Amino acid sequence: MYLQKEDGKLAFYINEDDALDCQLIINDLRTKVFGKLLQNDMTFFDKNRVGEIVSRLSSDALVVGQAVSTNLSDGLRSLVTIFGSAGLMVYTSPALCAPVTVVIPIIVGTFYVFGKIQRKFTVQMQEAVAGANNVATERLSNMKTVRILVAEKRELEAYKEKIHAIWEICRKEGVFKGIMFGSFQLTGYLAITSVLFYGTTLISRGLLTYGELSSFCLYSALCVGGLSSLSMFYNELMKGLGASQRLFQLAAEKPTIPLHGGIKLSDVARDIRFEGVAFNYVGRDAMFNDVSFKIPAGKITAIVGPSGSGKSTVAQLLLRLYNPTQGRILVGDHDLRELDPSHWRRMIGTVPQEPVLFSASIWDNIVYGAEDPKAITKEQVLRAAEQSNSLEFINSFPEGFDTLVGESGHSMLSGGQKQRIAIARALITDPKLLIMDEATSALDATSEYLVRKALNALLEHNNKTVVIIAHRLSTIKHADQIVVLDKGCVAELGNYDELMSIPDGVFHKLVEKQAIGWQDNF
Numbered sequence: 001m002y003l004q005k006e007d008g009k010l011a012f013y014i015n016e017d018d019a020l021d022c023q024l025i026i027n028d029l030r031t032k033v034f035g036k037l038l039q040n041d042m043t044f045f046d047k048n049r050v051g052e053i054v055s056r057l058s059s060d061a062l063v064v065g066q067a068v069s070t071n072l073s074d075g076l077r078s079l080v081t082i083f084g085s086a087g088l089m090v091y092t093s094p095a096l097c098a099p100v101t102v103v104i105p106i107i108v109g110t111f112y113v114f115g116k117i118q119r120k121f122t123v124q125m126q127e128a129v130a131g132a133n134n135v136a137t138e139r140l141s142n143m144k145t146v147r148i149l150v151a152e153k154r155e156l157e158a159y160k161e162k163i164h165a166i167w168e169i170c171r172k173e174g175v176f177k178g179i180m181f182g183s184f185q186l187t188g189y190l191a192i193t194s195v196l197f198y199g200t201t202l203i204s205r206g207l208l209t210y211g212e213l214s215s216f217c218l219y220s221a222l223c224v225g226g227l228s229s230l231s232m233f234y235n236e237l238m239k240g241l242g243a244s245q246r247l248f249q250l251a252a253e254k255p256t257i258p259l260h261g262g263i264k265l266s267d268v269a270r271d272i273r274f275e276g277v278a279f280n281y282v283g284r285d286a287m288f289n290d291v292s293f294k295i296p297a298g299k300i301t302a303i304v305g306p307s308g309s310g311k312s313t314v315a316q317l318l319l320r321l322y323n324p325t326q327g328r329i330l331v332g333d334h335d336l337r338e339l340d341p342s343h344w345r346r347m348i349g350t351v352p353q354e355p356v357l358f359s360a361s362i363w364d365n366i367v368y369g370a371e372d373p374k375a376i377t378k379e380q381v382l383r384a385a386e387q388s389n390s391l392e393f394i395n396s397f398p399e400g401f402d403t404l405v406g407e408s409g410h411s412m413l414s415g416g417q418k419q420r421i422a423i424a425r426a427l428i429t430d431p432k433l434l435i436m437d438e439a440t441s442a443l444d445a446t447s448e449y450l451v452r453k454a455l456n457a458l459l460e461h462n463n464k465t466v467v468i469i470a471h472r473l474s475t476i477k478h479a480d481q482i483v484v485l486d487k488g489c490v491a492e493l494g495n496y497d498e499l500m501s502i503p504d505g506v507f508h509k510l511v512e513k514q515a516i517g518w519q520d521n522f
């Protein structure tokens with residue numbers, strides 16, 4: 001079996017000689033379809049929906065796989081039986097075929113109608129199963145949160161509801177199938193009864209022999225058996241088509257930002273300018289109306305502002321996870337849209353606000369940031385670990401860099417340790433542009449000081465462009481420039497001292513609030 005893209009659609013082909021292994025088909029569909037999505041652009045989807053998409057895809061692929069693998073030979077055999085026995089029936093007694101020909105259009109018509117209904121049931125079923133899987137995987141993988149919030153009962157109820165929805169669809173489908181198969185059998189027996197009735201009339205008139213009637217009955221029984229198998233095959237086929245509908249829809253999704261294509265800059269040692277940038281997330285109000293500022297090459301730029309003012313969004317726009325809706329972001333003289341997205345992202349070291357570690361060793365998590373992880377030397381890993389102030393705690397683990405960590409299961413690291421591994425991952429390729437989104441927020445004062453000291457030493461000698469997004473305003477005193485975002489635009493811009501000298505300035509107020517905030521609150 002293989003999948004092939006034809007006229008922009010995904011088609012799968014089955015070689016009859018192949019052993020139709022259901023699991024193989026599922027795996028193939030999973031890697032080909034989901035792999036394609038991964039390759040293209042996962043940011044196309046809302047992060048929270050990825051789990052749902054995966055579980056849908058799995059159950060869809062399962063149904064398609066089962067439909068194809070278990071019923072293709074049955075379908076072919078039924079067709080051969082039907083045509084063979086129908087030919088013999090005509091040969092034995094054309095006169096007796098009359099009642100059968102009346103029944104055939106009825107059977108074909110009901111096939112069609114029932115097939116369509118079955119397809120609808122399959123789509124509903126896939127959605128219900130995916131919903132239940134989603135609840136189970138999401139809540140089970142966050143068991144600690146559920147337990148802390150004492151929400152076990154609520155979660156159980158939510159899951160019960162989902163399972164009940166599946167049961168309800170199954171019940172309806174069961175009733176429908178009972179009617180479908182029952183009516184098929186009824187039609188078949190009615191046809192045979194009428195053949196027997198009509199056949200005995202013909203015998204009494206001397207137009208048919210007993211032998212011919214019994215042969216005809218035998219052939220028509222074979223034909224009815226074939227029709228019944230075909231109905232089951234058709235039913236499975238419709239199930240498969242219902243499930244594959246979503247697979248094809250997913251495969252046909254076009255990413256808004258391609259993975260490759262465009263200019264590949266040799267370096268990023270250029271000024272970056274936001275020029276009249278406007279942006280809004282899909283379905284949300286405009287967040288930026290007219291944002292313009294410069295990120296000078298080789299300097300440290302801090303972006304600050306109240307929570308929700310769009311600081312992390314600036315980082316995401318810089319990484320070209322989204323395009324501005326208006327205006328442009330210039331890298332030197334090039335619009336960011338003209339650059340090869342993957343090549344551009346590869347040149348940036350990023351520490352996101354909520355770093356994610358994969359279920360792998362610390363070593364693998366650090367080298368994950370490199371284009372060719374195998375080419376990374378031990379010295380590079382040690383240096384990155386040292387710069388991020390993680391070497392000491394890594395060495396304190398019995399298995400050192402081989403210690404397994406990860407999101408699923410137990411991360412086995414503190415928040416601050418996780419952040420430091422993420423910093424090491426960003427530094428592993430010695431990027432010339434570094435984006436740090438609240439990168440040290442989970443560190444204690446001493447650790448933060450050590451990380452900053454190491455980073456400052458690194459920045460001094462490497463002429464790096466650094467973008468720091470920070471809440472703790474005391475940590476950005478050393479920045480060459482501070483961009484203050486507020487109400488969808490750049491409210492203030494300058495260095496720490498300049499901004500602090502504006503008495504009623506946004507930055508001044510933010511710093512003051514941070515210094516005395518706890519007194520106001522308590």
Ligand SMILES: Nc1ncnc2c1ncn2[C@@H]1O[C@H](COP(=O)(O)OP(=O)(O)OP(=O)(O)O)[C@@H](O)[C@H]1O
Binds near residue numbers: 287307310311312
């Ligand atoms: N993927 C998304 N889809 C829709 N809206 C989003 C998305 N990500 C962020 N937002 C919204 O955009 C706004 C800005 O979010 P952003 O994370 O950029 O703010 P921030 O200044 O970094 O906030 P914080 O300081 O709290 O981290 C928020 O109102 C948020 O709800």
